[in-house]
Amino acid sequence: MLEIKGLTATVDGKEILKGIDLVVPQGEVHAIMGPNGSGKSTLSYVLSGREGYEVTGGSATYDGQDLLALAPEERAAAGLFLAFQYPVELPGVGNANFMRTALNAVRRARGEPELDAVQFLKRARAELRRLSMADDMLKRNVNVGFSGGEKKRNEVLQMAILRPKLAILDETDSGLDIDALKIVAEGVNALRGPDFTAVVITHYQRLLDHIVPDRVHVLADGRIIRSGGPELAHALEAGGYASMIAEAA
Amino acid sequence: MNAVAQPSALQVRAQDFLARYEGLKDRLPGDAAVRTAAAAAFARTGLPGPREEAWRYTSLRPLAEIGFREPLGPLADCAALLAGLPAIEGPRLVFVDGRFRADLSAVPSHVTVRTGTPAFGTLARLDEKLVTLNTMLAEDGATIDVAEGIDAGTLLLISLGSGSHSHPVAFHPRHALHLSPGASMTLIEIAMGAGTYLHNPVTSITVDAAATLTHLRIQNESPDAFHLSTVYADVGARGTYDSFALTLGGRLARMEVHAHLHGEKAAAHLNAAQLLGGNQHADFTTVVAHDAPATASRQTVKNVLTGHARGVFQGKIEVARVAQKTDGYQMNQALLLSPDAEIDSKPQLEIYADDVKCSHGATVGDLDPDQLFYLRSRGVAQAEARSILVRAFLSEALDPIVHEEARAAMETAITAWWERQSV
Ligand SMILES: Nc1ncnc2c1ncn2[C@@H]1O[C@H](COP(=O)(O)OP(=O)(O)O)[C@@H](O)[C@H]1O
Ligand SMILES: [Mg+2]
Numbered sequence: 001m002l003e004i005k006g007l008t009a010t011v012d013g014k015e016i017l018k019g020i021d022l023v024v025p026q027g028e029v030h031a032i033m034g035p036n037g038s039g040k041s042t043l044s045y046v047l048s049g050r051e052g053y054e055v056t057g058g059s060a061t062y063d064g065q066d067l068l069a070l071a072p073e074e075r076a077a078a079g080l081f082l083a084f085q086y087p088v089e090l091p092g093v094g095n096a097n098f099m100r101t102a103l104n105a106v107r108r109a110r111g112e113p114e115l116d117a118v119q120f121l122k123r124a125r126a127e128l129r130r131l132s133m134a135d136d137m138l139k140r141n142v143n144v145g146f147s148g149g150e151k152k153r154n155e156v157l158q159m160a161i162l163r164p165k166l167a168i169l170d171e172t173d174s175g176l177d178i179d180a181l182k183i184v185a186e187g188v189n190a191l192r193g194p195d196f197t198a199v200v201i202t203h204y205q206r207l208l209d210h211i212v213p214d215r216v217h218v219l220a221d222g223r224i225i226r227s228g229g230p231e232l233a234h235a236l237e238a239g240g241y242a243s244m245i246a247e248a249a
Numbered sequence: 250m251n252a253v254a255q256p257s258a259l260q261v262r263a264q265d266f267l268a269r270y271e272g273l274k275d276r277l278p279g280d281a282a283v284r285t286a287a288a289a290a291f292a293r294t295g296l297p298g299p300r301e302e303a304w305r306y307t308s309l310r311p312l313a314e315i316g317f318r319e320p321l322g323p324l325a326d327c328a329a330l331l332a333g334l335p336a337i338e339g340p341r342l343v344f345v346d347g348r349f350r351a352d353l354s355a356v357p358s359h360v361t362v363r364t365g366t367p368a369f370g371t372l373a374r375l376d377e378k379l380v381t382l383n384t385m386l387a388e389d390g391a392t393i394d395v396a397e398g399i400d401a402g403t404l405l406l407i408s409l410g411s412g413s414h415s416h417p418v419a420f421h422p423r424h425a426l427h428l429s430p431g432a433s434m435t436l437i438e439i440a441m442g443a444g445t446y447l448h449n450p451v452t453s454i455t456v457d458a459a460a461t462l463t464h465l466r467i468q469n470e471s472p473d474a475f476h477l478s479t480v481y482a483d484v485g486a487r488g489t490y491d492s493f494a495l496t497l498g499g500r501l502a503r504m505e506v507h508a509h510l511h512g513e514k515a516a517a518h519l520n521a522a523q524l525l526g527g528n529q530h531a532d533f534t535t536v537v538a539h540d541a542p543a544t545a546s547r548q549t550v551k552n553v554l555t556g557h558a559r560g561v562f563q564g565k566i567e568v569a570r571v572a573q574k575t576d577g578y579q580m581n582q583a584l585l586l587s588p589d590a591e592i593d594s595k596p597q598l599e600i601y602a603d604d605v606k607c608s609h610g611a612t613v614g615d616l617d618p619d620q621l622f623y624l625r626s627r628g629v630a631q632a633e634a635r636s637i638l639v640r641a642f643l644s645e646a647l648d649p650i651v652h653e654e655a656r657a658a659m660e661t662a663i664t665a666w667w668e669r670q671s672v
Binding site for chain 2: 049075081084090098101106158178
C-alpha cells in the first residue's frame, strides 16, 4: 500500500506540492489527472527520489517503509518503478546491458540470484514479443535515436522486465497512437494482480479505457482536489479541468 | 662584482644528461655522427621549458628535480610485471628498462626485426628537444620491416620499467617501423613498470602506399614514472595510420605524435583517452601535416579527470597549399569528476589550401545528473551508475577498436583504474 500524507515539496525554492494526501491500497491501480504544471511529474520525482526536489513536509510510505528516507536505488530495490514522462538517453550504454544491470542490481538487493547474459536475453525477448517490439531494441543504445513512442515503449519494457511492486507511470500514453497505447496498456494490465500497485498519471481519459483504474484523482495546483471512481475521468473529459477547479475553489 | 645567474633546475638536469652522454658515448651502439650532432644540439637547447609555446601547459620541472642514471646491474626478472601483462596472444618484443630482452620475447616470423641498435632513421628532427635527448642517449630499439603486401598480424611491443635499481633510471629506446606498400599490421604497445624512471621512447613509423598500421597503445606506467614519448608517422598515398592511445599511468606523461600525410588520400586517426587521478598530469599533443590532396585526419580525445589531475590536449592541423579536399576533424572532450581537476585544450588550425573541410570542438563537464538519476531509479547504485556513465563516455573511442584482446585489455585496465579512484 502506498500512503502519502500532507506531502509538500519545493523546486528551486518554489512550492509545487502543497499538501498531497493519497492512499493507494495494495493491488489497486489509481489514475492521477490534472492540467499541465499542476505537479504530477513533481510528485513522481519526489516519490522516486530525484535530486533538487525538496520535501518540506508530510510523509510517503510504501508497505510501512518510509520511501523518502531511501536513496533512489533503494526505492527501486524496495519495488518502486517510475516510467519517465521524458525517458533519458544514454549514449554509449546498450539497452540490453542497461536492463540486465538494473535487473541484477534489484535482484541482488532482494537476495535473489543474478541472471547471466543468456538467461537475461531469454527473458527480455519474451517480454519484447509480448509487447510487440522488435528484437533490435535491445541492441540499440538506451533511448538514443528512439522515436517518442519507442521511448515510452522502452519504459514499459523495463517495467515488464523489472516487475516492480509499485509502478508510477508518468504520461506514458502521451504522444502515442492507438496501437502503441494498447501495447502500453497491455504492459500494465499484464502485471495487474494482488502484488502490483500502480499510479497512472495521464492527461487523457482514453488510456483509462484500456487500463481501467480503481480510483481517479484530480491534481490541481499541487493538491488533490477531487477523487472518485472511473466515471470521474469521463466527467473531466466532458467538462474540462477549469470547471472542476473553479468548483473546488 | 659580477652576478652569476643560477642555472635553472631544467638546465641542471640537461647538464646531467650531457654528462651521462660523455661518460657513455664510446659504448653506445649505432651511428656515432648522428649522436654527436644530437649531443651538440642538446648542449645548445637543453630540455623544453615553460617559455615554449608547445610546452605552455606541461612543465618538466618535476622531472628536473630527479637525478636519473643508466639502468646498470643484473637483469631483472620482472616476474610481477610480466604476470600483470594483459593476456594478448602473439609475437612480442619485450624491452626491460629500455633494453631488448630476447629471453622474454617471441620474435615474429613473418616480419624482419632487428634489435641492439637504435634506429635513428630519417624522420626525427633535431628541433624536438626530447627527440634530441633520445638520439643522444638511445641504447637499443626495435627496427621492424614488413614486406610488400604482407599482412603481418599482431605484434606486441612491451616496455617494462623494472624498478629494480637503487636509483631512478632513464631509458630512451628508439624504434622504427616500416610497412611496405600494401602491407598491414597491428602494433600493440604496452608500457608498465615499478618505481621512479623516465621512459623517453621515440618511434619512427613509415606507412607506404596503401599500407595500414593499426597502432594501439596502453600507457600504464608506474605512478612515479615519467613517460615522454614521440611518434613520427609518415603516411603515403592511400595509406592509413590508425592509432588509439590509452593513458592511465605515470606521474607526468606526454605523448607527442607527428603525422605527415604526404601521399594522396593518406589518412591518420590519432585517437586517445586519458584517465587521470591524484596529482597526475598527462598531455596528448599532435601535429598533423596534410601535405597532399584528399588527405584525412580524425582525432577524438577523451579525458576523464579526478582528484587534482590535469589533462592537456594540443592538436595542430597544418594544411599545405597542395592539400586540397583535406578533411580534418578534431574533438577534445573532458569529464571533470572533481572540482580540482583541470583540462587545457589548444586546437590550432593552419590552413593554406582553400578547398578544405576542417573542424574542431571541445566539451567539458561533469556526469549528467539526469542520466545518473535514470540509472539509480532503475536500482543501479550510485557508484556503479557513475562507472557506467564514464564507460559510456569512453565508448566512442573504445568501441571502434577491432582487436578484441586489445580492447578487452583496455577495458580491464580502465576498470582497475576506476576502482583505484575514490569517486
Ligand atoms: N526543475 C524545475 N525547476 C523549476 N520549476 C520546475 C521544475 N520542474 C517543475 N517545475 C515547475 O513545477 C510546476 C509543476 O511541474 P510538473 O510537476 O512538471 O507538472 P505536470 O507534470 O503536472 O505538468 C510547474 O509550474 C513547473 O514549471
Ligand atoms: Mg509532467
